[in-house]
Amino acid sequence: MAEFDLIDLVRARTGAAAGRGDVALGIGDDAALLRVPPGHELVVTADTLNAGVHFPPDAAPADTGWKALAVNLSDLASMGARPAWCTLSLSLPEADEAWLRAFVDGFAELAGIHGIALVGGDTTRGPLSIAVTAMGLVETGAALRRDRARAGDDVWVTGTLGDAAAALVLGGHIPADGEVPPVSADVAAPLHARLARPTPRVEAGRRLLGLARACVDVSDGLLADLGHVCARSAVGAEIDIARLPASPALSAAFDRPSRSALQAGGGDDYELCFTADPALRDHVAAALELACVDATRIGRIVAGSGVRALDAHGRPWQPPRSGYVHFG
């Protein structure tokens, strides 16, 4: 399958659906021509998924297509940007039309939800790898950044944490802490869905403009990602581990110590962790209700540096294991 076949296939599924008036020239020339509206900044991020590292080689191709875009949209969400355009560089060991069509199904499904247009890219022969660069738009000066947290801010997180890491544990892809409990398909399925098809919190990010001070998406793990915010903002943070939000499936599958470890250290959740002035609590809650996502206060920004995790009694919490191991 030649480069033009695949890119045309994706374009037919994403470009037309997006119907964006700001694409002056799309796929088919040496480059795309795009129009950034006045009063906006361009927001750009690039993330790659490699088979065997970021997803199992036998992952459903539709899930892989979805996730390759989702991890990039999550970065746009954490800046408060509206998704606009993207490029896709796909390396494939061989032309497998069934795989490709399913991949495009998943990619186009998520692209359609967010109205993002594919405007360029290439397909090359090589080991399976998907590199996406996503571009978004945000009102000039309004973007959410990592470097704006202040001592006294609340720390919030959207949705729930730990499901994706739980799915990796149940799948045997990362070592468990202690015995993995037997779980029913009713419990395993929603956990796996969170890993396979993460939901980028785009609407939440938009609603947080003007409310959140600092924001990051939880891709490496809550404590690690909040650590990036602290380092960039020259502050510290205290997190109340007992407050971390858990899904029903996570609570059903793991006891509290294991659950806490997955919530605090696990990655791949793609929730937003942000800080905000405590005076704005009601506004934050209302904004995220409009975005149809739960929000939980999980701690506070303090003077100093680093992230301290505290148990229900305010004592230092220690994870049963250190760090988070990527699949593979």
Add this chain to the structure above:
Amino acid sequence: MAEFDLIDLVRARTGAAAGRGDVALGIGDDAALLRVPPGHELVVTADTLNAGVHFPPDAAPADTGWKALAVNLSDLASMGARPAWCTLSLSLPEADEAWLRAFVDGFAELAGIHGIALVGGDTTRGPLSIAVTAMGLVETGAALRRDRARAGDDVWVTGTLGDAAAALVLGGHIPADGEVPPVSADVAAPLHARLARPTPRVEAGRRLLGLARACVDVSDGLLADLGHVCARSAVGAEIDIARLPASPALSAAFDRPSRSALQAGGGDDYELCFTADPALRDHVAAALELACVDATRIGRIVAGSGVRALDAHGRPWQPPRSGYVHFG
């Protein structure tokens, strides 16, 4: 070597050197914030190089770094855009610091020449692959495109053609037509340099704004790339094979039939092929003289479709072989 180490390394070599005032927020957050000046369109292209497909696995890493950026800058050049920003997604089988430093040397050297800033990207574990998305700026409505050629236009090409393909033939990477002559190092070296470190014709593209009608860069081969212009513009073209410009090294190494085949069908030259109103010949020549690159009229756009290659007597020219085979 962690993601941040490498990206920081590249940033230190490219971000600072570029010193662009339009980067509101560079590497270090979830995404970069960039400012497109009023009256400009954003020009975006993405091209990937895979080891063993687009370059030999044992290629000098500095050359690989240069070329990964060069092929993208060439796409910006063919649109008449000024390079501005780029992302780099690098997959590496292992952390090899010497390789990385040399790779960054080559990437940063070319980035510095064109003042393009690296604003994002990632490094992942995987087979060697380099995906770059390059962004440039062009005055709104002024971009050179493939779909603007008109019957009666001259067809021009910058520089010389066939050197990169000649280097592939001499290296045994693509089959030769007949016997490959023995060549001295003095002849082989400049041919290899064209393959390893192509020169994107950025300044030429800029100078052609308002002069050229249609433009494409020669990456797949002159006849193939001009074919894209014809298809998009709904015109045909006639190319006088005897007029195709050759470098002294190419002329020294190959007889005329072989040379013509390399010039007409070989890829990887990254020259610009463009069309322009014959009334503007002197202006085109003067513009490209200011860009310090030779320009040669090689044919004309005609009504109809497809590209016809003609010999010195105006008869159909046939290549000794069909198509162009990528390395590997």
